[in-house]
Amino acid sequence: xxxxxxxxxxxxxxxxxxxxxxxxxLPFPGPVVGLVLLLIALNVPLVREPVGACADFLLSHLSLxxxxxxxxxxxxxxxxxxxxxxxxxxxVLSTWIGLAVTALALRALMKHHRKE
Amino acid sequence: MPKFVELWVxxxxxxxxxxxxxxxxxxxxxxxxVRLQQAPWANPVLxxxxxxxxxxxxxxxxxxxxxxxxxxxxxLLGPAVVALAWPLWQRRAELRARWAPLLLAALIGGAAxxxxxxxxxxxxxxxxxxxxxxxxxxxxxxVAMGVAEKIGGIPALAAVxxxxxxxxxxxxxxxxxxxxxxxxxxxxxxxRGFALGTAAHGIGAARSLQVNADAGAYAGLALGLQVVLAxxxxxxxxxxx
Numbered sequence: 160x161x162x163x164x165x166x167x168x169x170x171x172x173x174x175x176x177x178x179x180x181x182x183x184x185l186p187f188p189g190p191v192v193g194l195v196l197l198l199i200a201l202n203v204p205l206v207r208e209p210v211g212a213c214a215d216f217l218l219s220h221l222s223l224x225x226x227x228x229x230x231x232x233x234x235x236x237x238x239x240x241x242x243x244x245x246x247x248x249x250x251v252l253s254t255w256i257g258l259a260v261t262a263l264a265l266r267a268l269m270k271h272h273r274k275e
Numbered sequence: 276m277p278k279f280v281e282l283w284v285x286x287x288x289x290x291x292x293x294x295x296x297x298x299x300x301x302x303x304x305x306x307x308x309v310r311l312q313q314a315p316w317a318n319p320v321l322x323x324x325x326x327x328x329x330x331x332x333x334x335x336x337x338x339x340x341x342x343x344x345x346x347x348x349x350x351l352l353g354p355a356v357v358a359l360a361w362p363l364w365q366r367r368a369e370l371r372a373r374w375a376p377l378l379l380a381a382l383i384g385g386a387a388x389x390x391x392x393x394x395x396x397x398x399x400x401x402x403x404x405x406x407x408x409x410x411x412x413x414x415x416x417x418v419a420m421g422v423a424e425k426i427g428g429i430p431a432l433a434a435v436x437x438x439x440x441x442x443x444x445x446x447x448x449x450x451x452x453x454x455x456x457x458x459x460x461x462x463x464x465x466x467r468g469f470a471l472g473t474a475a476h477g478i479g480a481a482r483s484l485q486v487n488a489d490a491g492a493y494a495g496l497a498l499g500l501q502v503v504l505a506x507x508x509x510x511x512x513x514x515x516x
Contacts, residue, residue: 186506188356191503193356194363197360201364214361221481222319223298224349224477225437226345227342231431231435235432245401249395253391257385257388265384
């Protein structure tokens, strides 16, 4: 019941986010606005307890949720056939660059931060 | 035999098929992954996607038919993005104490991931809409789709690129961090997790969470920060260019 109530809160806040995003022409997608709204709402125990139970379940199976769009690659086989190698090269290299730069930047910044 | 074909034609055209295939194969892949001691190459998302796509191509079931069932899973991405507020909120004390280095690292790392994808795409002369769909790849798929649409990319392609990026990060992160001599002390796990959440979003975060609780926590934090930063800054940068 707790998790179900939490799911209801998530949907209500996502809907509020979608309405705000569209109505006010915000640059964020609706669910992102919902995330920010939830950050504020979590200060209320009535929201916090049920959302916590539901969020833990939903986020522990986060990678399952990517399967349907992932399978969508089969609808772009023409692009994949023509540019597949190059696209993969860009994805792999830029992912490594992103990982390395973030890890090294954070390590350097934290050393600096601790010294202060 | 014809009876079987008839039944298959019926089953493969109902939403039940797509939903069942997605959940059952993922549960199977997840079990195999655990049995293989969570080896990065056994990534359950990768193998579930490959198995379903291959199956659909062989049997000739069109993607929209599959998606009519799989959409129920896909739909949960929205509430899941909202739910990301939960790990952020749980770590609000740490975030408050270290907000400057964390925010700066998220900005620098996110810019490096998106910028390098854009530059490499241009250098390899990929079509413009493909390059634009590549720049959003380090953000979690549902947000990547929204942002790509705003800047003129192809949403479906952006989602696939994001999923592939997550898999590449989850597969190779460990080796890259070892190479860069990022330690496995609490500070090192923090850097490893934060980098995976920044550059490889939800799939990288899911992987971090399995390896180390600290790494998982910071990956969740990084993923949430990246969602907010990228959806605000990427459209802004492209408007100014």
